[in-house]
Amino acid sequence: MLPTVEDLDDAVAHHGAPGRNAVVMTMGALHEGHATLIRAARERVGAKGFVVVTVFVNPLQFGAGEDLDRYPRTLDADLELAFEAGASAVFAPSVDEVYPGGEPQVRITAGPMGERLEGASRPGHFDGMLTVVAKLLHLTAPDLAFFGQKDAQQLALIRRMVEDLNFPVEIVGVETVRETDGLALSSRNRYLSAGERRTALALSRALFAARERLAAQEALRARATALPGAQGRAENRAEALSRLGEARAAADAHAVAQAAEGGAAGAVRAAARAVLDEAAKAEPPLTLDYLALVDPADFTEVADGHDGEAILAVAARVGSTRLIDNIPLTFGAAK
Ligand SMILES: Nc1ncnc2c1ncn2[C@@H]1O[C@H](COP(=O)(O)OP(=O)(O)OP(=O)(O)O)[C@@H](O)[C@H]1O
Ligand SMILES: CC(C)(CO)[C@@H](O)C(=O)[O-]
Numbered sequence: 426m427l428p429t430v431e432d433l434d435d436a437v438a439h440h441g442a443p444g445r446n447a448v449v450m451t452m453g454a455l456h457e458g459h460a461t462l463i464r465a466a467r468e469r470v471g472a473k474g475f476v477v478v479t480v481f482v483n484p485l486q487f488g489a490g491e492d493l494d495r496y497p498r499t500l501d502a503d504l505e506l507a508f509e510a511g512a513s514a515v516f517a518p519s520v521d522e523v524y525p526g527g528e529p530q531v532r533i534t535a536g537p538m539g540e541r542l543e544g545a546s547r548p549g550h551f552d553g554m555l556t557v558v559a560k561l562l563h564l565t566a567p568d569l570a571f572f573g574q575k576d577a578q579q580l581a582l583i584r585r586m587v588e589d590l591n592f593p594v595e596i597v598g599v600e601t602v603r604e605t606d607g608l609a610l611s612s613r614n615r616y617l618s619a620g621e622r623r624t625a626l627a628l629s630r631a632l633f634a635a636r637e638r639l640a641a642q643e644a645l646r647a648r649a650t651a652l653p654g655a656q657g658r659a660e661n662r663a664e665a666l667s668r669l670g671e672a673r674a675a676a677d678a679h680a681v682a683q684a685a686e687g688g689a690a691g692a693v694r695a696a697a698r699a700v701l702d703e704a705a706k707a708e709p710p711l712t713l714d715y716l717a718l719v720d721p722a723d724f725t726e727v728a729d730g731h732d733g734e735a736i737l738a739v740a741a742r743v744g745s746t747r748l749i750d751n752i753p754l755t756f757g758a759a760k
């Protein structure tokens with residue numbers, strides 16, 4: 426375990442493997458999601474590579490009234506999990522070690538993407554996050570840095586910072602790790618009572634319902650497009666289905682028109698919202714912060730006729746715990 430920058434420098438100088446240095450940054454309270462990141466890093470750099478795991482609860486990215494003080498700190502268990510998963514070293518500095526002059530005067534600004542969704546709910550969060558990520562990239566000097574897609578907007582902003590400011594590092598995204606019932610692993614899940622956890626399952630259920638709705642819309646679209654006389658406008662496809670006398674198809678005519686015209690985005694949002702609306706009536710209830718279907722490049726809301734990649738992202742509060750989740754979706758795959 427390395428508590429100081431000097432220890433870290435020393436370890437990188439003596440044990441670092443040029444071209445095969447990796448970092449996994451965390452705020453501790455490690456779980457299987459973190460272990461997956463560490464394993465992915467070890468796999469990429471090989472047995473002779475050097476994998477540093479950082480454990481640091483960064484005050485800069487917490488707003489007033491957020492959970493900085495109660496954020497779980499479990500260093501002994503973290504060390505065990507990190508080394509078990511393949512870490513070469515764990516850098517776990519104090520706040521004074523990272524910010525010896527107090528809060529930094531100069532910071533990274535996340536820009537417009539950092540003001541949307543998580544940024545709108547947590548003003549200043551992404552500036553604080555990018556500032557510490559920039560510092561930790563300088564201190565650990567990695568060739569590769571691994572981040573989870575569970576924090577999709579964070580990952581997109583880090584990629585953007587690295588591109589915009591020419592950081593010499595490859596950013597690797599790792600798929601979200603979930604419990605068997607769908608709940609995305611998160612250190613903040615520890616705050617949940619059994620009842621709150623039941624309600625919190627609505628986040629992943631909403632995302633999965635949306636994914637299923639999209640698959641159904643895409644299947645309908647493929648079928649409608651393949652019908653004779655169905656070329657051209659969406660209504661032609663709907664009529665072509667009806668002409669065939671298919672009761673189901675006739676009933677679906679509107680959905681076909683919607684799907685063929687690219688109205689799938691609305692249907693996808695509605696499917697997720699229905700699950701979240703139900704959870705808002707549960708005991709304890711879920712309070713929705715946002716549900717958004719966004720372009721992965723800039724996190725702006727996608728238009729109704731969107732084709733290509735999108736991210737469906739959700740944030741909600743259950744009791745005093747705020748949770749986020751998201752899934753990637755591909756629109757127009759059935760063309
Ligand atoms: N379920 C998960 N699957 C994949 N990566 C994850 C998962 N949870 C966290 N990570 C990733 O681990 C890294 C460290 O995240 P962090 O320490 O904040 O954990 P967390 O569980 O997301 O905590 P929190 O509850 O505070 O959001 C980030 O890159 C994050 O995206
Ligand atoms: C990237 C990070 C370690 C920066 O503090 C944090 O935001 C996190 O754990 O996702």
Ligand code: BAL
Binds near residue numbers: 486576579
């Ligand atoms: N996992 C993102 C870090 C945060 O919530 O502050």
